[in-house]
Amino acid sequence: xxxxxxxxxxxxxxxxxxxxxxxxxxxxxxxxxxxxxxxxxxxxxxxxxxxxxxxxxxxxxxxxxxxxxxxxxxxxxxxxxxxxxxxxxxxxxxxxxxxxxxxxxxxxxxxxxxxxxxxxxxxxxxxxxxxxxxxxxxxxxxxxxxxxxxxxxxxxxxxxxxxxxxxxxxxxxxxxxxxxxxxxxxxxxxxxxxxxxxxxxxxxxxxxxxxxxxxxxxxxxxxxxxxxxxxxxxxxxxxxxxxxxxxxxxxxxxxxxxxxxxxxxxxxxxxxxxxxxxxxxxxxxxxxxxxxxxxxxxxxxxxxxxxxxxxxxxxxxxxxxxxxxxxxxxxxxxxxxxxxxxxxxxxxxxxxxxxxxxxxxxxxxxxxxxxxxxxxxxxxxxxxxxxxxxxxxxxxxxxxxxxxxxxxxxxxxxxxxxxxxxxxx
Numbered sequence: 001x002x003x004x005x006x007x008x009x010x011x012x013x014x015x016x017x018x019x020x021x022x023x024x025x026x027x028x029x030x031x032x033x034x035x036x037x038x039x040x041x042x043x044x045x046x047x048x049x050x051x052x053x054x055x056x057x058x059x060x061x062x063x064x065x066x067x068x069x070x071x072x073x074x075x076x077x078x079x080x081x082x083x084x085x086x087x088x089x090x091x092x093x094x095x096x097x098x099x100x101x102x103x104x105x106x107x108x109x110x111x112x113x114x115x116x117x118x119x120x121x122x123x124x125x126x127x128x129x130x131x132x133x134x135x136x137x138x139x140x141x142x143x144x145x146x147x148x149x150x151x152x153x154x155x156x157x158x159x160x161x162x163x164x165x166x167x168x169x170x171x172x173x174x175x176x177x178x179x180x181x182x183x184x185x186x187x188x189x190x191x192x193x194x195x196x197x198x199x200x201x202x203x204x205x206x207x208x209x210x211x212x213x214x215x216x217x218x219x220x221x222x223x224x225x226x227x228x229x230x231x232x233x234x235x236x237x238x239x240x241x242x243x244x245x246x247x248x249x250x251x252x253x254x255x256x257x258x259x260x261x262x263x264x265x266x267x268x269x270x271x272x273x274x275x276x277x278x279x280x281x282x283x284x285x286x287x288x289x290x291x292x293x294x295x296x297x298x299x300x301x302x303x304x305x306x307x308x309x310x311x312x313x314x315x316x317x318x319x320x321x322x323x324x325x326x327x328x329x330x331x332x333x334x335x336x337x338x339x340x341x342x343x344x345x346x347x348x349x350x351x352x353x354x355x356x357x358x359x360x361x362x363x364x365x366x367x368x369x370x371x372x373x374x375x376x377x378x379x380x381x382x383x384x385x386x387x388x389x390x391x392x393x394x395x396x397x398x399x400x401x402x403x404x405x406x407x408x409x410x411x412x413x414x415x416x417x418x419x420x421x422x423x424x425x
Contacts, residue, residue: 013030016030019065065353122206125362157330163399173196188201239265276378279304
């Protein structure tokens, strides 16, 4: 079977310097020899067969279980080389056929009703909280940061992200804001403390809910911020501003009409809503089989062409769109670097296989953004086109105003004491 894997690699890899070593120790050179050598070894013929038949699933499993061993370079280097070649149009039947079958059944895979949605969220977000301390910034921001300059630290880039979002929302003191998918509460706390808003944050993660509530208590914001363990579909009321960051990827394509209808129903007539999501830049597709099994069950990254028509049909007006191209690649690079540097602590929490799984997830995600398959969009929506100023100048002006306020504060980095032992900053 290694001979078939060799032919598949020769079909895919036209550029680069790749060496695949067979289970018997025979090296096979693939590519045009450009760049640094990347060398990996396949441990058995069985692993070679699995990778040929379904690389989207079994390449990651091989890495997790020792079936693929890097001898020169890292798993990130290997994935980057492979995806650069796939980006150029070189793909095997082992990739195309399973992807086609998964696309046919994707609505069933993403049928995220309330109970299933909560179970999916728990799979990823209710892991031991100390794991996230190892690689996130102190504010526990688990979404794309905003690097205002190449030398920005992760903490500064995550603060800039919150500022950027708040500026687009034009939050005024006393406004009522809903944060759908509030995570560990960092954005909600920012909007309450810096913008002086009254914020409700909802999450399905029990771990995130407890941490967010504790953080609000630490900062004396209990009367201004309320966190709820609730599905967004069950929220009632009217809100001046609605924001959702990094949650839409868990909605599922069949539920988009309900999501935007809910936003419409909750938004005040002169309100502003803002959706921040990963975007599939090459059009509609399918969730990776490996990602669906091990990292984000029920998740799907949308293409903008799948989102905008639904927004229009549900009666919302798109008032602004911004594409963040490489910002998530830079964010993931920082997360991966931090995670690898804390490998022994992560292993103590789980085991070696888990660490290799998490490294593959972070490395593969970064590669998808680095090679242009993915980026981020921020879509601003209104009911009344007069709800926002005539030109976009207000965004930069508001960012500067917020910068003067938040630069004098402690970056809202408080976390419960039990979460602060890993040393991330």
